[in-house]
Amino acid sequence: MQPPYLLFLGDVGDQLAAKTAHGILEWRRTWCLGQLRLPGCKADLGLPELSPAEARARGARTMIVAVANSGGVLAEHWVSTIVTALEAGLDVASGLHQRLGDFPAIAAAAARCGRTLTDVRHPKQRFKTGTGVRRPGKRLLTVGTDCSCGKKYTALAIEREMRARGWKADFRATGQTGIMIAGEGVAIDAVVADFISGAVEWLTPANDPDHWDVIEGQGSLFHPAFAGVSLGLLHGAQPDALVLCHEPTRRHMRGLPQQPLPSLEDCIELNLRCARLTNPDVRLVGLSINTANLPEGEREDYLARLSAEYGLPAVDPIATGVAPIVDRLP
Amino acid sequence: MQPPYLLFLGDVGDQLAAKTAHGILEWRRTWCLGQLRLPGCKADLGLPELSPAEARARGARTMIVAVANSGGVLAEHWVSTIVTALEAGLDVASGLHQRLGDFPAIAAAAARCGRTLTDVRHPKQRFKTGTGVRRPGKRLLTVGTDCSCGKKYTALAIEREMRARGWKADFRATGQTGIMIAGEGVAIDAVVADFISGAVEWLTPANDPDHWDVIEGQGSLFHPAFAGVSLGLLHGAQPDALVLCHEPTRRHMRGLPQQPLPSLEDCIELNLRCARLTNPDVRLVGLSINTANLPEGEREDYLARLSAEYGLPAVDPIATGVAPIVDRLP
Structure with missing residues (x-):
């Protein structure tokens, strides 16, 4: 391209x-x-x-x-x-x-x-099935309450922030747009189902102990069509750090009027629980909220409330930037 | 074939x-x-x-x-x-x-x-993405603590028992062997990841209210390579009834010496929790245990203990048959 x-x-x-x-x-x-x-x-x-x-x-x-x-x-x-x-x-x-x-x-x-x-969605590589074996290097994965709620944007912003601080960091693209931006990656939703985790293990290989892979999340564990992709990605990424992405004005899962959004609490708990399978030390390190559709003037209060509730940085990656999340990383 | x-x-x-x-x-x-x-x-x-x-x-x-x-x-x-x-x-x-x-x-x-x-593993059909919309008809899905622990066998035995009672029932094959036995089905681990749930919705379409689809499970929500397949299958199946399959002598996940098996309790809880996304009325209706490798004479005690612990039938589909599970179905 x-x-x-x-x-x-x-x-x-x-x-x-x-x-x-x-x-x-x-x-x-x-x-x-x-x-x-x-x-x-x-x-x-x-x-x-x-x-x-x-x-x-x-x-x-x-x-x-x-x-x-x-x-x-x-x-x-x-x-x-x-x-x-x-x-x-x-x-x-x-x-x-x-x-x-x-x-x-x-x-x-x-x-x-x-x-x-x-x-872009048809990977040429042949993948192996995943193993779950721990790999050196640090990994951050963005997860979400739904599709299209800021997971790619947040990961790209975190990579930019890390690089601005002189950290070793690479955005790892898992979707079509991310690949077009990064120039490489794997369209994980296009991989044969048996190889979802294995493809992610290939995409984020062993690295220096102080190197961060910032991995673009996909879908949601609560999306009836795509949760399998999200879970395989979570297991393959074996993330040290999760960032939860959310769009607070959405009334139902994207494309599915009958399907309500999960609560932030359920979404955090299920992601952490499932992630522990391949990385028992996983932590949630921040909330990344797309506040573009919130009524004028509500952003600051909303983020402050979330931050207090979860004891974590709550940012809008566009309006406030992701620095408070990167500050918390080891 | x-x-x-x-x-x-x-x-x-x-x-x-x-x-x-x-x-x-x-x-x-x-x-x-x-x-x-x-x-x-x-x-x-x-x-x-x-x-x-x-x-x-x-x-x-x-x-x-x-x-x-x-x-x-x-x-x-x-x-x-x-x-x-x-x-x-x-x-x-x-x-x-x-x-x-x-x-x-x-x-x-x-x-x-x-x-x-x-x-067999290369479906010719073109699938749509899943929707999670409820379909008429009843569905039972076999889930497991691991791969290769009796999910196909249990589903086939339940179909046979249902048909012997004159019920309307169809085994729905999701793996290579099941397809070779049933003569049709979808190798769900060979479907492109985006379409896992959609393929299962296609495989088990709307049916008579008193008809049972008995769906062959795949993998395990706790298998680092294949959990994505298991979750997409669970959501697409929108099961009314789950049967948990287990091999009690296994020391680690099949093929992964570093990966311990989940407890039955964790496995039940996570499967029910995730299944509720597309069927809030899902119930666990029994435990199906492959006791072939238990020491001589321990089967009866083991099954009785499980049955008491969970308040559900605990069977070995070969040694005791699955009738007690079918007895519990509405």
Whole structure:
């Protein structure tokens, strides 16, 4: 995936569906030259609207299919735009489950134009099953009450804070957006189920005793569709430190109107309990709250209340930064 | 997979590694004409030793690669035997992760001889992500303290007992051996991680209110490699009833000498707690203990003690049968 990028948003129905695009923009702004949207698209990055040819003329190398949806499906009516991008001289990268090359028109255009297709969600490695054996090095994992509540953002912010202090630290990407930001990683939800933990053990190998892997969490132990991924990731990561991520205004699990969110207390307790299987010394070191949707002026009180209740730093990674959490790490 | 079968055991190092073969033999004895073993094989089914040609002459239709190993690898030195079987006129079926057809010599021989290769662990279906929405019909799931401790056997025994009573009941296979016994199912550890729960929702669809799906469990919530599979299966199954399976003489998790077994109490509590996410009415209805390795004469006391401790039937599905558990179901 060569930057700079043109970010393709399709015709997704809300901003959250474009979280891949938002993430790349947030952490690699200089790589993002423009956006390409189809009629009806409800997401907007505030970038210049560029056709593939215009983006190519400004120096873009890759068009990123920068959207997420439940199931990871590539819409049939996006195919012609992807073909146009290939014909304009752009490579194309996607984080969806469905492979770009499985669409005959896309595969043919890539071959015809000599362009590269990258499916971030289809790891090329062959993994082993996990062992749970302890590895040297320190590990922090972000976990959450739900999907899309700040786990990637928090991990990236913690890596940045650690590096600013001169610590040895690496963000370890486990999802499509994280991989596009880090340039490497494993899309853990795309791994064959038997190898979830083993893939995480591969992703965060033995390291120096004072080195931190800051691992991007996925899903939630309380999400009926994705909890298996979250648990395998938790066991494979064998984290020394957990940070719980939460979006306090959400009324139900993302995409599932019938499914209530867990309480913070239940979520903390179950994550710690399960994490002890592979690291008995695991500790919760902070709460990372996405307060963007809280009413004006409530953030400070809310974070102070949480912090008092749990005796831990409670931060908003954007508004307050994550320094108080990093302060607590050994 | 057309029966009758020739069961190929390779040169596996112990009887447990041939659990696929033992399972097929136990539940479909009339389909099993013979066994084929390589030098050094430590497993023995007590069946006639047959070459592929001899098996074909006795009417065999399919040679089953009837072994399991961690990682699901097909040994390179088994390939020539598989080619010989194809040349003798047998189809070949395997439950390993590695596909038969990925070995060029096997693919070529199958094409040359017009034989069928079946990889049970590679589902052809495309699944959706899970939803957790309640479905009509009743569901029982077997869960365990570890891998290979009786979950499949218990589920098959419960299906047989239910059918003997005239109940509507279907065994739902989630592993290679179960699928070879049932003739259908989903190898849940081979599904892409994002779709574990969704695949189970597909496998056990809405049904009559008085119909029981008896679902084969996999792994353990306490196994560092496979707990993600177990949790996704638990959520997708949304079981009304759980049966806990256990092998009381095991000293550590299968394949992991450093990993102790959980207590029955912890295992029950965590399974019930997690199961409530998709079925708040879930109940534990019995304990199914593989007592084969207990010292002579200890079985009765052990089961009586467990039964008193938990106030539930404690059975050995082979020695005592599962009727007391089925008696408790609504």
